[in-house]
Amino acid sequence: MNAGQVALVAFLKSEFSEENILFWLACEEYKQTKSTSKMIEKSKEIFLEYVKVGAPKEINIDCGTRENITRHISTPTLNSFDHAQKIIYSLLAKDCYPRFLKSDIYMAYCQQNER
Known part of the structure; x- marks a missing residue:
């Protein structure tokens, strides 16, 4: 994670919603998976950590x-989490990120990076 992502995660932790960015980042990493066996392994990890009720x-x-992901978890593709990732991205963009930009954590991040 870069410094900006670390600051955002810290902010989301303070709001008890860090699972959103962590899921989004896990999906981005998942999309880079090359081998089928790794894809199956990673998809199950994401499912168990973030998607399963x-x-x-x-x-x-x-x-x-959630049901669609659950139904297809045994035969994942690199696009298995795309719809859920779009939902979470929208939530972050419309709700969390604007609050982050007004937060003390973001202000401290900006001051630290001015140097």
Whole structure:
């Protein structure tokens, strides 16, 4: 993660919603997977960590999206999480990120990077 992402994660942790950016980043990493066996392994990790009902860092997505991912988890593709990732991106862009830009964490990040 770069310094800006670290600052955003810190802000989201303070709001108890860091699962959103962590899921989005995990999906970006997942899309770079080259081998089928690694793709299956990583998709299950993402599913268990973020998508499954009751997951440790369960993301807030609609039940249809969650069910679709669940139905296809045994045969993942590099696009398996695209719809959920778009939902989370929209949530971050419209809700969390504007608040982050007004936060003390962001102000401290900007001051630190002016040097």
